[in-house]
Amino acid sequence: MGRPEKPVDRTVPARAELADFLRRRKSTADLTHEQIAGLTKGTPSKATLCRATSGATVPLWDTVETIVKVTITKEEEFTGSIEVTVARALELWICARRATRAPYYIHKAPDPNLIWSLADFSRALRAQHVWAGYPTPGEMERLAGPGELPSSTTRRVISGSTLPVDPQQTLAFLKACYVVTASEHEPWLAAALRAFQNSPSHAKDTKTWAKAHDKLRTHAGQEATSPPLLASLSEPPPQTARLDAVWECHSCQADVETGTAGLDGYRPTQGGLCRDCELGRRLARLCGRTPFGHGHDMSGYAEPAQTGSISL
Template identity: 60%
Template sequence: MGRPDKPVDCTIPARAKLAVFLRARKTAAGLTYDQMAHLVSGAPSKATFERAASGSCVPSWETVYVFVIVTKTEEEEFTGRLDFAIDSAMELWLDARRATRAPYYLHAAPDPDLIGSLADLSRGLRDLHVWVGYPTPGEMERMCGPGELPRSTTRRIIQGRTLPASPEQAIAFLNACYVGPIGVELWLAAAARAFKHDRPYYPETYSWVKAHAKARNQNQEATSDQPFDSAA
């Protein structure tokens, strides 16, 4: 038996909710922090796991993800609900990051369907960056491949001084903001719409239209490849 946990630090409610979620998983799995660290060969360490569930800080997503995986239950494995637990953890983690990092308040995630101009697109990307917890340019650069999203470029994008230089750079930015394939398609549609509105005769506009079409086709193919459930 490990020693009892200290009370969750409730100074920042969103951070506390994440900690409560993680502690509940640890309790359900019947594990101590020592045992959890042993299962992953000390990476993350016992202290890192314990700190993640303390409410005193926002842990890295990598730590939260491993915490959820290590505390998975047999029911989650057999029912496929582990993905739901990961999604719930991501939502709580983003809420906690937003509560502790964001320079201004957003009531909801920006809606790419409302973007009609390049100015709208610039503001939308900045708001998206805030919505996902204001990751640093360095963090975003490390989430992408070499040279895909230089931190200097990211800094200018989140300052509203420039737009992504290409659809590929926009996709890297979106991926670093934890946007999934469907979301990427919607944002590329918004970018194509904005470029067609403001720069209809520029050669670069076609590249955005083409990138959106490619993303749409990839999502359609992914959907069609899913097995058909006759019971649905």
């Protein structure tokens, strides 16, 4: 029998919450750090795993993801819900990074609907970067994809000395800050268009932004009208939802309320996914893979099975 673990360092509550989550996973699977290291062939090492669950530091995402997947439960394996758990781990990890790395505090994700000027747009992008856990320019370049977001440009955007050069680079920046769906992108491009139109020196050069926004608005509309999992072929009668409505998530059957807010300020609309399932869907899209590994996304549409992971 090994030595008992030291108590979790609770100096930073968000960091301690992540450590508690990882320890519960390890305890449920009845595995020690040494056993987990053995299952992963020493990557990460036992020492790295001990630090990850200590609460004294924020581990790399690869370490967190490895612990979650090695400690998969039979229920998660049977239902294919491991990606929802990975999404929850990602949320806790980002919160811990935000609490320890961000140069200043923000209490919620920025609202692009409040953007009116180019200065507002710049501040909102920087606030979203902080809300996403203050990823480094190199991390953001890898998340956005090859050639989409040079790290040198990201540094200037984060410092407030420049703005993304075009809509494509704006969307790449947002994607690297975990804003990944068309319905989330649409208000940001609408805000960018509004800001450029209100700038006398840029008002004549908004055609590209307007065209990109129109195209994205169409995609966002298609997302909004996507039928839920196992939806009936017949259209249900229209209903007016109350602001305090509660419904069942069509993925995990958990109760969902309109007032719940997720990592990126996600607030579910009537009949939408719960916070954890929505985050799982975003993570899967960001990774380029299907959420449950059964060839379907959470909206019920078939997608080709792919593999991949976030390298942060």
